[in-house]
Amino acid sequence: MSRVRDNYENSRFRRLLRWINGETDPLEGKMEMKPLREEELKGESVYDPDRIDRARVERYLDDVERNTEMRAFRVVYRLGSVALCLLLIAALLYAVSWMPAVGDANAPANNEVSQRYVEQGLEEVGAVNMVTNMILSYRGFDTFGETCVLFVAATCVIVLLRRRRDDIEKAKETDWKYEPKPDAILQQVTKVLTPVIFLFGVYIILNGNLSPGGGFSGGAVIGAGLILYVTTFGFHRTQRFFNEKTYDCVKVGALTLYSITMIYYFYTGANGIASLFGTGTAGNILSAGMLLPINIFVGLEVACTMYCFFALFRRGGM
Amino acid sequence: METFKIILLIFLILCAISVSLIKNYLISVIVFMSYSLVMSVIWFLLESPDLAITEAAVGAGVSSILFFVTLRKIQALHGSEGEEKDEQSQG
DSSP, X not given: OHHXXXXXXXXXHHHHHHHHHTSSOTTTTTSOOOOXXXXXXXXXXXXXXXXXXXXXXXXXXXXXXTOHHHHHHHHHHHHHHHHHHHHHHHHHHHHHHTSOOTTOTXXXXXXXXXXXXXXXXXXXXXXXXXXXXXIIIITHHHHHHHHHHHHHHHHHHHHHHOOOHHHHHHHHHHHHHHSOOOOHHHHHXXXXXXXXXXXXXXXXXXXXXXXXXXXXXXXHHHHHHHHHHHHHXXXXXXXXXXXXXXXXXXXXXXXXXXXXXXXXXXXXXXXXXXXXXXXXXXXXXXXXTTHHHHHHHHHHHHHHHHHHHHHHHHHSOO | OXXXXXXXXXXXXXXXXXXXXXXXXXXXXXXXXXXXHHHHHHHHHTTOHHHHHHIIIIIIIIHHHHHHHHHHHTTOSTTHHHHHHHHHHHO
16 A cells, blocks of 8 residues: 555656645755855854744745745746746747748848849959958948947946956965966967967958958957967966057057048948958958958957956956 | 758757756856857858857857856856865965
């Protein structure tokens, strides 16, 4: 008889019922829920009557046997969350089923605008890479806005996470303690890899008007290379060639030059971006007018932003 | 090629589901990283190599590193306990 009872207690249905009734917490003891440091570690008395009272009240509130409101809330909450999830999945799948198939000739994206970009792009702007034609020339205003968004995001991170100067001085002493110990394999691999990564990033930026990629991708690659160098050799060695002053100069300089270019572009009626230097021979790196300088500016901006995010998250300064 | 695409898509869905189910944060971030790598291969197969480069650099590289740094800051990674003790004994 007891075996039947045990089988019932462990059955899937009974477990689901217990979960719905809120008798067990399925995540208890399985999820990593490590709290931040407890207050009592700082030497306060353990026998705090207020805290004991609070604990008692909380225990009562969590006791679903007596607290019927809590039990009803838990049932509604759990069933509601599952229903909401399923509803959201169904709605999204239904919406996707209305989208045109990939490569459909009648899709709304294949209208006369994109046709003009494809047919006239090479002639009007002069870059072989059609995507660069589009995002830096025809849709230059959007890309300029995106770069400004990156600048604002980096500024917000600096405002939120930056430490005071004496805090950084203090952190410098403990900086190596938190780093993994200088690892011979990692350092040798980084010594070989970092120049290749930087070179690849520069290649992507400079060939932005010829091959896939451009300012954003190349800048992200260079930023990732900088982060790899910092994690291996620490901030002390990186500050020899890239400190906060360099960061300010490069970032603000790139954005200012980019703005001046875009002002010229808008002033000449939004189709003069190629006319300053002419379109040149399609297929050369030095072609397509202002697209190459703009790619370089975007790349510098993105690389600085990536590195800035990492440095501020890591130690609150550069 | 079709089979390869289907295998990649299945792997993508498995990664996406398991990220939310894995309870160890470190493994979860690494699975998220592999999700980004598979996604970049899929971008390449969908004939947008510039997106593939960006996805590999940003999705698999920088954002995972930011996750690691944040996990370390909130002391949710394994092995941070020893350092905590060091800090307390010295300071």
